Amino acid sequence: MHWLYLGIAVVFEITVAISAGKAQGFTRLTWTTVTLISGGIATYFLSLALLTFxxxxxxxxxxxxxxxxxxxxxxxxxxxxxxxxxxxxxxAVIAGVVGLQLSGAV
Known part of the structure; x- marks a missing residue:
């Protein structure tokens, strides 16, 4: 289940980055709202994943x-x-993530 939580957190973190770019310095209300809500959801699911990781x-x-x-x-x-x-x-990033997984830290 922790991998599912981490996957959801990743999707919402990607949403944060894309919507933050569209928010144009938080001058566009809709994109600013999407950024902040996505950030909260991403952090929530990350915190659930970190119960195991x-x-x-x-x-x-x-x-x-x-x-x-x-x-x-x-x-x-x-x-x-x-x-x-x-x-x-x-x-290189993918190799690093695989290396972390192989370290047995989860």
Whole structure:
């Protein structure tokens, strides 16, 4: 169940990043509201996941997977450039997350 909670937290953290960009410095009320509510939901589900995960490992996985998701969605939805350096970074992040999982900390 903790992986499901972490997955939900990741989805809402990605929503935070995308909506924060659309909020234009919190000048657009709808996007500002989406940002704040998504942040609360993401934090709530992260806290549920951290009942099982070590806090450092759970937080690292949460931020890393969300970061990769944001980069990929930025390329797919907003036409942001995805070059070999970003792809290399994504591979490094994924390797780090796998390494954390293999450490047996969960």
């Amino acid at each position: 070590d806090v450092g490992v759970g937080y690292a996985i949460w931020t890393s997977v969300a970061g990769v998701g944001i980069v990929i969605l930025g390329a797919v939805l907003f036409g942001q450039r995805l070059d070999w350096r970003k792809l290399l970074g994504i591979v």
